[in-house]
Amino acid sequence: MARINPGFKKEIQKYGSFDFNACYNCGNCTAVCSLTDAGNSFPRKMLRDTVLGLEDDLKSSVEPWLCYYCGDCSTTCPREADPALLMMSLRRWLTAKYDWTGLSGKFYTSKRWEIGAILTLSVFILLLFVFFHGPMTTELTPEGGVALNTFAPWQAVEIGDWAMAGLLSFFLISNIVHMYFMIVRKSRIRIPLKLYLKEFWALIFHFATQWRFSKCESESGTRRENLKKGKYNYWVVHFLLMSGYVILFTMIVGMLGWFQTDEIHPWWHPQRMLGYYATFGLLIGTIYFSYLRIKKNNEKTKHSHYTDWTFLILLFLTTVTGILVHLFRINGMPYLTYYIYVIHLMVLFPMLMIEVPFSKWSHLAYRPFAIYFNNLVLAARKQNAA
Numbered sequence: 001m002a003r004i005n006p007g008f009k010k011e012i013q014k015y016g017s018f019d020f021n022a023c024y025n026c027g028n029c030t031a032v033c034s035l036t037d038a039g040n041s042f043p044r045k046m047l048r049d050t051v052l053g054l055e056d057d058l059k060s061s062v063e064p065w066l067c068y069y070c071g072d073c074s075t076t077c078p079r080e081a082d083p084a085l086l087m088m089s090l091r092r093w094l095t096a097k098y099d100w101t102g103l104s105g106k107f108y109t110s111k112r113w114e115i116g117a118i119l120t121l122s123v124f125i126l127l128l129f130v131f132f133h134g135p136m137t138t139e140l141t142p143e144g145g146v147a148l149n150t151f152a153p154w155q156a157v158e159i160g161d162w163a164m165a166g167l168l169s170f171f172l173i174s175n176i177v178h179m180y181f182m183i184v185r186k187s188r189i190r191i192p193l194k195l196y197l198k199e200f201w202a203l204i205f206h207f208a209t210q211w212r213f214s215k216c217e218s219e220s221g222t223r224r225e226n227l228k229k230g231k232y233n234y235w236v237v238h239f240l241l242m243s244g245y246v247i248l249f250t251m252i253v254g255m256l257g258w259f260q261t262d263e264i265h266p267w268w269h270p271q272r273m274l275g276y277y278a279t280f281g282l283l284i285g286t287i288y289f290s291y292l293r294i295k296k297n298n299e300k301t302k303h304s305h306y307t308d309w310t311f312l313i314l315l316f317l318t319t320v321t322g323i324l325v326h327l328f329r330i331n332g333m334p335y336l337t338y339y340i341y342v343i344h345l346m347v348l349f350p351m352l353m354i355e356v357p358f359s360k361w362s363h364l365a366y367r368p369f370a371i372y373f374n375n376l377v378l379a380a381r382k383q384n385a386a
């Protein structure tokens with residue numbers, strides 16, 4: 001029998017939701033949701049499970065990850081119970097439950113913890129540079145640029161990047177394994193190996209495209225209405241932001257020797273073009289999403305949790321300091337380049353270490369894995385029933 005947690009409603013409120021008690025179970029929200037289906041019915045079921053305190057059922061559910069926060073359910077809810085916000089809160093709560101270190105729960109429920117962790121990691125980077133930086137030469141390179149690699153040799157920075165990538169991959173992957181046990185193993189369905197391989201494409205496809213997101217936006221309302229409302233903008237800008245992030249992450253972790261050169265390439269060189277694309281995506285994304293959160297004229301940005309702001313601010317500062325480093329470096333301004341470079345890493349490091357495995361960025365991994373695990377369970381059930 002499912003265990004009931006009477007304190008669950010209070011618990012989930014810490015993750016952002018507050019109005020769901022008003023729900024009288026009419027089912028309008030599920031009827032209007034373009035992403036719900038017979039295999040996974042939501043958001044009404046999530047509302048009901050939350051109100052009843054069925055914590056164990058919620059822990060093993062994938063539905064919160066199948067929702068892309070279009071907000072249609074909240075707009076049409078006659079009781080203003082805000083089911084879309086509950087789905088968002090459940091995603092935060094699940095992120096905390098997958099995380100075996102307990103840090104994610106701390107960051108989502110305590111501003112002090114999150115800000116304290118960001119400051120600690122920033123100071124750590126500052127101290128590394130105070131004690132270990134190279135000479136601050138004012139001699140410029142033959143092209144008139146700053147010799148950044150004398151101050152911060154890319155080989156040394158790359159070792160730090162690998163250590164960071166190893167750590168955050170360890171946390172994220174171990175949390176995904178935990179998620180697997182909570183969803184797939186809990187279902188007690190035997191899944192043949194060939195199904196794991198057959199459904200693997202879904203993981204890659206959804207990770208690369210976030211395709212359900214665009215489906216969510218395009219199926220409610222006519223195309224014209226959606227264009228007018230700017231609904232597609234959200235997916236396009238989200239895609240720009242995500243692809244910019246993936247490109248930048250790949251270049252700083254896997255290709256730093258190619259990316260952080262003292263030689264100033266012409267503007268059309270692939271190194272600069274990729275850097276410009278990534279910067280453009282991150283800048284447009286952070287400005288656009290901040291604007292929507294300030295305006296609050298959209299269901300999905302009406303309620304901002306403080307972690308939404310921390311994420312956007314860190315990403316924006318990382319982008320702006322990155323642009324400044326580039327400008328100062330190519331214009332031959334050594335001291336400004338060095339100081340801003342240190343500040344850039346003081347923002348970048350905590351942004352990646354906190355957001356990727358423990359907070360907002362982790363949804364980029366949890367969503368496609370949830371779709372993958374869900375496909376596995378549904379396909380295995382179908383096979384067993386045949």
Ligand code: SF4
Nearest residue numbers: 023024026027029077
């Ligand atoms: S959340 Fe609103 S629309 Fe959905 S079942 Fe409850 S009252 Fe009905």
Ligand code: SF4
Nearest residue numbers: 033067069070071073
């Ligand atoms: S926010 Fe959109 S996708 Fe999510 S449950 Fe509501 S209607 Fe469905």
